Amino acid sequence: MNYIGIMSGTSLDGIDAVLCNFDNNDKLTVLAKCSIPFDRGLQADLQQLLRTFTLHLKEFGELEVRLAYDYAKAVKLLLKSANLNHNEITAIGCHGQTIFHEPIGKYPFSLQLLDGNKLAQLTGINVVCDFRRMDMAYGGQGAPLTPVFHKYFLSGTKPRVILNLGGIANITMLDPASENVTGFDTGPANCLIDLWVQDRFGLPYDKDGVLAKSGTVIAELLEIMLKDEYFQLPAPKSTGKEIYHLDWIKAKLAQATAQYSDEDVLCTLTELTAQTVADAIASQISTSSVEAIYACGGGAFNGFLLERISHNSGIQVTTTKELGIDVDQLEAIAFAWFAKRRVEKKPANYESVTGASQKCILGALYEVR
Numbered sequence: 001m002n003y004i005g006i007m008s009g010t011s012l013d014g015i016d017a018v019l020c021n022f023d024n025n026d027k028l029t030v031l032a033k034c035s036i037p038f039d040r041g042l043q044a045d046l047q048q049l050l051r052t053f054t055l056h057l058k059e060f061g062e063l064e065v066r067l068a069y070d071y072a073k074a075v076k077l078l079l080k081s082a083n084l085n086h087n088e089i090t091a092i093g094c095h096g097q098t099i100f101h102e103p104i105g106k107y108p109f110s111l112q113l114l115d116g117n118k119l120a121q122l123t124g125i126n127v128v129c130d131f132r133r134m135d136m137a138y139g140g141q142g143a144p145l146t147p148v149f150h151k152y153f154l155s156g157t158k159p160r161v162i163l164n165l166g167g168i169a170n171i172t173m174l175d176p177a178s179e180n181v182t183g184f185d186t187g188p189a190n191c192l193i194d195l196w197v198q199d200r201f202g203l204p205y206d207k208d209g210v211l212a213k214s215g216t217v218i219a220e221l222l223e224i225m226l227k228d229e230y231f232q233l234p235a236p237k238s239t240g241k242e243i244y245h246l247d248w249i250k251a252k253l254a255q256a257t258a259q260y261s262d263e264d265v266l267c268t269l270t271e272l273t274a275q276t277v278a279d280a281i282a283s284q285i286s287t288s289s290v291e292a293i294y295a296c297g298g299g300a301f302n303g304f305l306l307e308r309i310s311h312n313s314g315i316q317v318t319t320t321k322e323l324g325i326d327v328d329q330l331e332a333i334a335f336a337w338f339a340k341r342r343v344e345k346k347p348a349n350y351e352s353v354t355g356a357s358q359k360c361i362l363g364a365l366y367e368v369r
């Protein structure tokens with residue numbers, strides 16, 4: 001069975017898409033992949049939205065349709081490169097664009113923009129989206145979802161940790177001695193780093209961590225940042241850019257007693273990611289038993305960040321490439337598989353990860369045939 005998976009994450013860097021074949025035993029073969037930027041105007045509007053979190057209802061409706069057009073471009077590229085027809089794809093699993101994630105509070109919700117109807121119409125392929133809200137309906141965080149995929153596809157004979165370094169960081173502890181999988185969002189991965197680099201250096205991100213490496217950790221600032229409430233919360237927990245934005249950094253800097261260089265602040269933000277990831281892992285598993293941390297997501301290209309995570313955790317850090325899955329494709333592949341689970345009406349959440357009261361079939365299915 002062929003499925004397409006599409007992910008556009010919190011970094012807003014574009015769309016990652018894969019065309020996968022799963023055999024009857026769920027053996028995975030990636031037949032085609034592509035990463036495309038968002039339409040410029042769409043990206044600017046999404047960036048603006050994730051700065052202000054304010055939107056006219058007309059723009060809201062239009063954004064869902066505009067995203068469908070961009071996702072459809074990725075689907076067309078995949079079909080062309082795999083030389084397949086739309087009729088040969090069982091379904092598309094498309095995450096949509098998270099614009100707000102509110103897992104706690106009186107009326108928890110998670111909002112991923114996408115008009116699934118339009119994407120189905122544009123591609124002629126059934127679409128599964130809105131993956132998070134059934135888990136939330138049953139009291140779960142609705143995130144992270146990928147730990148289930150990690151368990152099925154990346155388990156080994158020794159305890160290992162899967163670490164996604166996107167805008168937000170999430171970890172999954174895979175222990176072959178236990179059926180129980182744990183995993184949660186540890187906090188920011190690249191989102192604060194990106195925002196600081198964009199604001200202070202006019203660059204999209206800190207390529208390979210070179211700028212951070214040129215700075216020094218500011219002990220005072222790191223201590224202030226580590227006191228942030230989210231890091232103290234027990235799992236299950238998940239977070240997003242509604243919390244970790246530029247004002248968060250400015251508020252922490254305002255508590256510091258001195259002015260610091262932009263490079264030193266950047267180095268401290270990188271250390272914040274490294275230390276919170278290391279602390280989160282140590283809170284869950286005996287680190288000496290862990291074979292390695294397998295990183296994925298864009299942060300897996302940041303050698304300096306990986307070095308700091310290894311230093312703080314005392315665990316060897318490598319990438320999921322070693323387990324056969326490219327770091328920039330993992331989430332898209334996961335959503336292809338989640339679509340398969342939905343079509344087959346199989347559950348795709350772990351109560352031990354999201355805190356939901358039961359296993360659920362995730363995703364809404366938009367059928368065109």
Ligand SMILES: Nc1ncnc2c1ncn2[C@@H]1O[C@H](COP(=O)(O)OP(=O)(O)OP(=O)(O)O)[C@@H](O)[C@H]1O
Nearest residue numbers: 009010011166167168190207208297298299301302
């Ligand atoms: N060569 C590189 N050096 C340093 N950082 C990099 C490099 N390449 C990508 N990144 C970082 O990775 C980010 C993109 O990661 P990714 O695409 O995994 O995020 P995402 O999927 O949008 O986020 P999330 O998983 O939180 O939804 C970029 O914004 C940048 O910070």
Ligand SMILES: CC(=O)N[C@H]1[C@@H]2OC[C@@H](O2)[C@@H](O)[C@@H]1O[C@H](C)C(=O)O
Nearest residue numbers: 098101143144145146166168170185
């Ligand atoms: C609400 C939301 O979009 N969360 C994302 C985000 O990006 C990383 C982390 O925060 C994770 O919780 C999740 O994505 C992945 C795909 C997940 O659900 O596993």
